[in-house]
Amino acid sequence: MKFVDEAYIDVAAGNGGSGCVSFRREKFIPFGGPNGGDGGRGGHVFAEADINLNTLIDYRYARRHEARNGEHGRGSDQFGAAADDIVLRVPVGTIITDVDTGEVIAELLMPGERILLAKGGDGGFGNLHYKSSTNRAPRQKTPGWPGEQRKLKLELRVLADVGLLGMPNAGKSTLIAAISNARPKIADYPFTTLHPNLGVVRVAQEQSFVVADVPGLIEGAAEGAGLGHQFLRHLQRTRLLLHLVDVAPFDEGVDPVEQARAIVAELKKYDPALYEKPRWLVLNKLDMVPTEEREKRVKDFVKRFRWKGPVFQISALTREGCEPLIQAIYRHIEATREPVPQETDVRFEAPPPDTAAADDDPRFR
Template identity: 85%
Template sequence: MKFVDEAYIDVAAGNGGNGCVSFRREKFIPFGGPNGGDGGRGGSVYAVADVNLNTLIDYRYARRHEARNGEHGRGSDQYGAAAEDIVLRMPVGTIISDAETGEVMAELLVPGEKVLIAKGGDGGFGNLHFKSSTNRAPRQATKGWPGQGFKLKLELRVLADVGLLGMPNAGKSTLIAAISNARPKIADYPFTTLHPNLGVVRVAPEKSFVVADVPGLIEGAAEGAGLGHRFLRHLQRTRLLLHLVDIAPFDEGADPVKQVRAIVAELKKYDPELHAKPRWIVLNKIDMIPEEEREARVKDFVRRLRWKGPVFRISGLTREGCEPLIQAVYEHVAAHRAPAVELPDVRFEPQPEPAPEPQAPVSDDPRFR
């Protein structure tokens, strides 16, 4: 399935039904009075976060979503039926915003979360609603209220704990395939990854975190080079960035230090908050360097970059050094996760005893015994 992380749609809620002006007319019942019913409510449009979806491709081709109008009121005290609501299922992590004003209307961050996008119009009042002791034959009714309509922009930002960042062919797809259940396309040419991939890393039976692999970023992406900044939005919700560096580039003229600085500059141009996220350096393809040269190569890289943060040496191909990296990442993610909110179990809470019923006062007079 093609990965689509942005779409524009039109939604329109249904209008409310009109109220009815009617009177009861039967042969032997004079002055039957008003019996015009109210109109029905128009259908609303809701959005629901569905964990089984991971793309917005359904909304790339179906752009108009319109709910039905409510039925009009009728005579004989008949109220109009309310229209059914429309439920749009979207991936978890979707941001819904007004395409005209840019205002964010909702963010679907919790699986199963349901939000109202466009409210249906209320039904109008029939003349039955206006009868009173002084107005026994009302001849007025109101029309139904119009439903809301919006032009919406849908933007998907995947929910992941850790994001992989690096130049093309740095080994991001190889690493996520080695440590998780993801199976991205891996090849020996740049820009093999064309869309984000998510993988779940199992540290223990009940310990895991989610890793996101995005297409490679190169210098000049802000001006449209490569795939640009299109997929960096998927790293904005991560808690940690792993900056993969090819410590043994195939091109002898390539300098890993300059590549790191170029990507950091692009991050700062795109979003200062993303640039400020915790970032660890992961030196990949360490297996391509002789063992006697590894330590000197790593020290030279750290000295030239003037890096004071964590540095890991791994090989995504042979999984060398991956286990210490996984353990350190999990400890960092677990320490920064929001504590789970435990809801009280009300099924077995003791119910309050009902108050005793008041009893008649007891009198000593034998006549009241």
């Protein structure tokens, strides 16, 4: 399935049905009075987060979504039926923005979360609504109110705990395939990932975290060069960034330190908040470096890069060093995870002691 993380749609709620002007006409009842019913409400348009979806491709080609109008009122005290609502199912992590005003309507982060996008119009009043002791034969009615219409932008930001950052061919896809069940395209020739991949890393029973692999960045990505800048939004919800660096580049004339500095510069240009996120340095493809040269090359890289944070040495292809990295990531995520508030059951909550009542009670004297 094609990965689509942005779409523009038009939503239109249903119009309300018009009221009816009608009078009761039966034999031997010359003055039956008004019996025109009200119109029905137009259908609403909702958006609901669905955990089974991971792309917005359904809205790339179907851009117009309209709810039905409410039924008109009829005679014999018959009110019009309300129209059915329509529900647009979107992936968890979708941000819905009003294109005309720029207002963020909702950010659906929980499965099953539902938000109203466009409200259906109320039904009009029939002449039954206007009868009174002084107005016994009203001929007034009102049309139904129009439903809301909006032009919306849907933007998907994947929910991941860890994001992989680096140049093309740094080994991000190989790493996510080595530590999770994700199966991105991997080959023995240089190419770049074209869409993000998510992988669930199982640390132990009931212990896991989610890793996001996005297309590699190149110099000038913040100005629109390459593909990586289009997917940096998917890293904005992560808690930790892993900066993967190829210490044995395919081209011997390429300096890994310069590439790493270019990535950091592009990250700062794109979003300063993303730049301030916790970031670890992961030196990959050490299996391509002779064993006796590894320590020297790693020290030289860290010194020239002027890196003060955590450094991990791995080989995603042979899984060397991956297990300590996984354990360290899980400990960091658990340490930064917000505690879930526990709801107390009021039935078992002890009431506060009433000291005043105890002083007045003769049994306590």
